[in-house]
Amino acid sequence: MVSFESDYIAGAHPEILRRLEETNMEHLPGYGSDRYCDSAKEKIRRAVGMEDADVEFLTGGTQTNAVIISALLPDYAGVVSAVTGHVNAHEAGAIEYTGHKVLPLLAKEGKISSADLKCYLSDFYADASHEHMVIPGMVYISYPTEYGTLYTKDELTEISGICREFEIPLFIDGARLGYGLMSHKCDITLPELAELCDVFYIGGTKVGALCGEAVVFTKGNKPLHFLTIVKKRGALLAKGRLLGVQFDTLFTDDLYFKISRHAIDMAEKLKDILKERGLQFHIDSPTNQQFVILENEQIKKLREKVAFEFWEKKDETHTVVRFATAWSTTEEDLKTLKEALSRI
Amino acid sequence: MVSFESDYIAGAHPEILRRLEETNMEHLPGYGSDRYCDSAKEKIRRAVGMEDADVEFLTGGTQTNAVIISALLPDYAGVVSAVTGHVNAHEAGAIEYTGHKVLPLLAKEGKISSADLKCYLSDFYADASHEHMVIPGMVYISYPTEYGTLYTKDELTEISGICREFEIPLFIDGARLGYGLMSHKCDITLPELAELCDVFYIGGTKVGALCGEAVVFTKGNKPLHFLTIVKKRGALLAKGRLLGVQFDTLFTDDLYFKISRHAIDMAEKLKDILKERGLQFHIDSPTNQQFVILENEQIKKLREKVAFEFWEKKDETHTVVRFATAWSTTEEDLKTLKEALSRI
Amino acid sequence: MVSFESDYIAGAHPEILRRLEETNMEHLPGYGSDRYCDSAKEKIRRAVGMEDADVEFLTGGTQTNAVIISALLPDYAGVVSAVTGHVNAHEAGAIEYTGHKVLPLLAKEGKISSADLKCYLSDFYADASHEHMVIPGMVYISYPTEYGTLYTKDELTEISGICREFEIPLFIDGARLGYGLMSHKCDITLPELAELCDVFYIGGTKVGALCGEAVVFTKGNKPLHFLTIVKKRGALLAKGRLLGVQFDTLFTDDLYFKISRHAIDMAEKLKDILKERGLQFHIDSPTNQQFVILENEQIKKLREKVAFEFWEKKDETHTVVRFATAWSTTEEDLKTLKEALSRI
Amino acid sequence: MVSFESDYIAGAHPEILRRLEETNMEHLPGYGSDRYCDSAKEKIRRAVGMEDADVEFLTGGTQTNAVIISALLPDYAGVVSAVTGHVNAHEAGAIEYTGHKVLPLLAKEGKISSADLKCYLSDFYADASHEHMVIPGMVYISYPTEYGTLYTKDELTEISGICREFEIPLFIDGARLGYGLMSHKCDITLPELAELCDVFYIGGTKVGALCGEAVVFTKGNKPLHFLTIVKKRGALLAKGRLLGVQFDTLFTDDLYFKISRHAIDMAEKLKDILKERGLQFHIDSPTNQQFVILENEQIKKLREKVAFEFWEKKDETHTVVRFATAWSTTEEDLKTLKEALSRI
Secondary structure, three states, X not given: OEEOOOOOOOOOOHHHHHHHHHOOOOOOOOOOOOHHHXXXXXXXXXXXXXXXXXXXXXXXXXXXXXXXXXXXXXXXXXXXXXXXOHHHHOOOOHHHHOOOOEEEEOOEOOEXXXXXXXXXXXXXXXXXXXXXXXXXXXXXXXXXXXXXXXXXXXXXXXXXXXXHHOOOOEXXXXXXXXXXXXXXXXXXXXXXXXXXXXXXXXXXXXXXXXXXXXXXXXXXXXXXXXXXXXXXXXXXXXXXXXXXXXXXXXXXXXXXXXXXXXXXXXXXXXXXXXXXXXOEEOOOOOOOEEEEEEEHHHHHHHOOOEEOEEEEEOOOOXXXXXXXXXXXXXXXXXXXXXXXXXXX | OXXXXXXXXXXXXXXXXXXXXXXXXXXXXXXXXXXXXXXXXXXXXXXXXXXOOEEXXXXXXXXXXXXXXXXXOOOOEEEEEEOOOHHHHOOOOHHHHOOOOEEEEOOEOOEOOHHHHHHHHHHHHHOOOHHHOOEEEEEEEEOOOOOOOOOOHHHHHHHHHHHHHOOOOEEEEOOOHHHHHOOOOOOOOHHHHHHHOOEEEEEOOOOXXXXXXXXXXXXXXXXXXHHHHHHHOOOOOOOOHHHHHHHHHHOXXXXXXXXXXXXXXXXXXXXXXXHHOOOEEOOOOOOOEEEEEEEHHHHHHHOOOEEOEEEEEOOOOEEEEEEEOOOOOOHHHHHHHHHHHHOO | OEEOOOOOOOOOOHHHHHHHHHOOOOOOOXXXXXXXXXXXXXXXXXXXXXXXXXXXXXXXXXXXXXXXXXXXXXXXXXXXXXXXXXXXXXXXXXXXXXXXXXXXXXXXXXXXXXXXXXXXXXXXXXXXXXXXXXXXXEEEEEOOOOXXXXXXXXXXXXXXXXXXXXXXXXXXXXXXXXXXXXXXXXXXXXXXXXXXXXXXXXXXXXXXXXXXXXXXXXOOOOOOOHHHHHHHOOOOOOOOHHHHHHHHHHOOOOHHHHHHHHHXXXXXXXXXXXXXXXXXXXXXXXXXXXXXXXXXXXXHHHOOOEEOXXXXXXXXXXXXXXXXXXXXXXXXXXXXXXXXXXOO | OEEOOOOXXXXXOHHHHHHHHHOOOOOOOXXXXXHHHHHHHHHHHHHHOOOOOEEEEEOOHHHHHHHHHHHHOOOOXXXXXXXXXXXXXXXXXXXXXXXXXXXXXXXXXXXXXXHHHHHHHHHHHHOOOHHHOOEEEEEEEEOOOOOOOOXXXXXXXXXXXXXXXXXXXXXXXXXXXXXXXXXXOOOOOHHHHHHHOOEEEEEOOOOOOOOOEEEEEOOOOOOOOHHHHHHHOOOOOOOOHHHHHHHHHHOOOOHHHXXXXXXXXXXXXXXXXHHHOOOEEOOOOOOOEEEEEEEHHHHHHHOOOEEOEEEEEOOOOEEEEEEEOOOOOOHHHHHHHHHHHHOO
16 A cells, blocks of 8 residues: 555665665664764764754654753743644653643644744743743744744744844754755755754654654754763663664765655645645645645545545544655655545 | 674664565554564564563663653652662663652672562561652563673562562563573573563664664553553654564564574683683673673773773772673674783 | 732631641641641541542642642643643643643633533544544643632533543642632532542632642542652641641631631622722632733832732733732721722 | 650741731732741841852752752752662652652761762763763752761861862751751851852751741852742742741741750750660760660550650661650650650
8 A cells, every 4th residue: 555644654765774784784882972973963064054063863753852852941941832833732742741841832834923922922021920930941843844834034033033032042843854945935045044043953764764863953052961861861772873874874965855855846746636636735835745635535435545644624524634745755656646536 | 893892883683684675665654553563563472472462662771661660650659670770870860760769779790689679678668657768669670680690580480479479560671681591591481581570671772683672561561551651751763663673573583582692602702712811700691791800901902902891990900891792793703802812 | 018919918817826826836746647637637528528538738739739630640641721720821830840741721711611621532532643642631620710710510510521421530729719619609519519520629828728738539539659649749748737737727617618708708899899990800700819900000000009910911001900809808908909999 | 645756746936836926917928029038038148147148948858858959950960868868768759750860879877978979979980881870960968967967067078079079069958957056066057067068958847847948059059940940849838928937037036046956955865864774876866866776565665655766677676766856845755755764
């Protein structure tokens, strides 16, 4: 069965497997101190255009969000997020497990507005009883968002400016960063994005790797004893090489960007197929996730041939579903989907 | 440089990489619900001799210890461990991070005695103020221990009996389980070990995998909503296939046991080399970790050719060091070590 | 200066101080095992009409909410609360500090509706990815709410029924319980309220005590080793007598209810004064908290004579403020307020 | 029955109750912002001889230890304590509940030695794998210790020096501080003690108050947003006046020191009684706690007339028990004890 269920339905990009095999029997030290981690970090610093950035590897998205947020937030603080943000909605309470509240802000198509953010922060400090509330200590946004949408450079610049005004860091969840940067609607470069925020990560799990996220601290703000902090959270991989080799491969010859671009190309074709089939879009997404409204009966039939994700109930007889392309999506996959759609 | 620094200096067993490649482009669902996870679980249940055991995969040892201990301990309870136990000594406080105390018990060569355990538990409940103390809610032991030693079947049976008497679960950390079971001194089978405890895990990271530990709940005691509990701790891998394929491979044709046996064979040869060189052993270990005492000057010279681990200071001029074999150790590695030892 | 700032601006009811003095030099055991705690528990069980209820004393409201919620929630679960609920809005993240998420539900005048609750819970389990989300494990409501409003008996019965249908406990925050039960709009008795929920508390801090909340577990559901759980959270008072004597006094000769009734009487007079002054009410509250809209200039002037609380910004020139009566409010206080209001 | 069970068997010093009554009906703001808190802080700063010290009030000892330790420790760090320290042995895991490990150090009669401390810290940083361990981030000692013993000024100076060398704060648990400072063996003043440490507290619960501990930050090191941090832990008292009035009274006319001295005088007489009765002391304690060895049969008989505390089993037929005097102990109490002892 062909699957558009998510962007992690396949294994790793073949070049990654090749490099894992090539380096497999080398004796390497553990916990990220091997030469491949070093090399990958160097390549990422170059891609980000910051020679002093601190780069660290973690295994998955929820883990990365929980580690970074809890390591950077002061004790008394919480993290501001779109109500639809992954940390607020779909991480089983991983942030709260670290003892910190997620402070939800209304969102439109996955995005918070700088006006709402400013208003929230100003009102917070205007409230006489604010010391009895959770103090906003960080802003979290996703690029692209959970709805596939993108902040414009102007929007990011404004949000970044507000964070600086209130002296709290801006953290960008880049679980799908490649799919954002390679979108035709993207108007920002990786170095520009890095400059605007204080910490972000480059998602590997959804963009060609078996697992792995590369965290980039852009302002000399990597917490002291970060390795201990990571281990304390059960997030330190013994064979750090697994992450090092993967990111070293992804950042050799622009592989990360090339395969991200491929996913976007496939997404554009997917959109065409969905449009031609006359389906109604739930959102206008310029990245690899596409959301359309199907009749519940159609869903039942389509599931026989194609895997895809339930997103949310629309009404009694209709449901929003998501189709995701990825680095691994093929023309053949699209063809199968098209045929299946024609029969429902 | 040849390395005996730990049992995770190489990548994965080649057969694992082959299977990862073979299955790489299959479309599979995430989070451990793929067919390879299912197959691996079935094979592990068979190896354990318990058709009803619940098997779950996690990524690394510290993570597994923290997830299992915190998921099984009641709120008011702590976990009893040898003072030298990994959870007490070398996990950066990962158990305490979950809000639970490690209750250290004196240990000899890494092992707690059933007499000490019984005494501790009896005295605890005899203390009138015990409700003001952390209530022992689980016993944690390692097999093999952090010193390479093994509990005998009799010892395990006694410890298990005490746990049942006090109605608390026995958890066995099997990060190096294969190296214990394949030791010439091992007098217990995997099904017997499984029967004696309530939960244990089969280490993959140190025994042929890139990462991964297989947790086995042996008494119908898998916590409700375990997936949510795992995700909440940032420990849920999106591409569960990475763990499924690896354990499916390790438990096909007894690969796990064969490669563990190889490491033991290499360890026996290593012992001979160390003995022939006239080195003094710190401990008599029947598994893959060997501890000898070197002069600090010797260490300096040996480090030029061989990587190995500092264990502990012996006196001003001597240090205990550890050499570990693994599934990946070759005759060539041993030869290199032997030569290097002859020159210090 | 006269203060209507909150319901804890005075010390304790004089009878409480008298009893503290009377019993002061008695030698009593600590941690709630003294005879006054026993007696108070017995009197509360009688008032609640449940001879088997478990009663425990804690020191303050936020502490009680955090202890009870974290002690009763399973690891994987969060607590559903009105978005305006005290645990969500004004406790500095005390629930999240225990590792659990507050799941906010839209509220009207401080109250959640049973329809919204049912919808939320049904939708939750209908969502295919709900295992990746925080599982609702308890419903928290306040009686009276943070806006002074009251659930009707019918509303409570419906909410209670939904909780039973979904097999999760209903927890009622009764920090101001007396002021709710003694309201002219209250249509439920204490035994009825106790029956409908699984755990609730009778607030002392805001109703005549120096400090103290009496938690009532109504369904044989007091967590095992509760004393240890309380101590682990730093919430166990050494001199438990301080809580025992206070609640023993409050539940002797219906003192708790009599002084609550007094506060309601004062609140009714306060409402008359505010109405006569022509002020606009923000909410129609039948309990001891009254919310009116003042011009910012009026606030400035009034503050010179009277203390009261900023509630929320209404618009650029108007603000919602709160006046609270309590067991300690006097006719004299009201007179002073009336005069001060006439001059702004 | 007369009780020597602990130092909190009576209520409050009568002068405290008198002041509570006197101020009872004043309208005061909450959460420690009232004039009595201000006045008490000022008096404590004077007693401590540090006009810039930050003083904060908390309710009990375990709570204070957990709040201060967790608020001052960095994420990656644990607190070093005597293995017999209250935080390690008798607080139900309250420190671990905040996510931090207690790092136990061997102790003699409740005291750690500066040599052991120095050795521990040096060895820690010498260990190549120390980043995988809990990093010592604070030293906790009790003055007096849980065994009633006292550090000399020289010992404290050495411990303080080591803490400064390793750049970690020294925290002194002064739950019984008065009984230490008023001991005939005490060779240090309150200002000297304050100077040597970074934070300490002056125990009220055991020294005349109904509840309350006064924390003193001596080096400008009060954590930012401390009120929020306290509230987040459920430790913020609404009626802060309860703590303010008590400490204001205790630090008026040296009441705290006078009543502490009385307890010491009573303890000296108690020692004489125990000696005259020919009982064997378990420890030579110069403060208010006295430890003697009784036959189990004697204990049984004595319990009919006197309450005292089981301390630890000595052998099959003997037990160590504790008798504590306090500010409230009377000559009459001692006489009753003496008579009871003569009959066993």
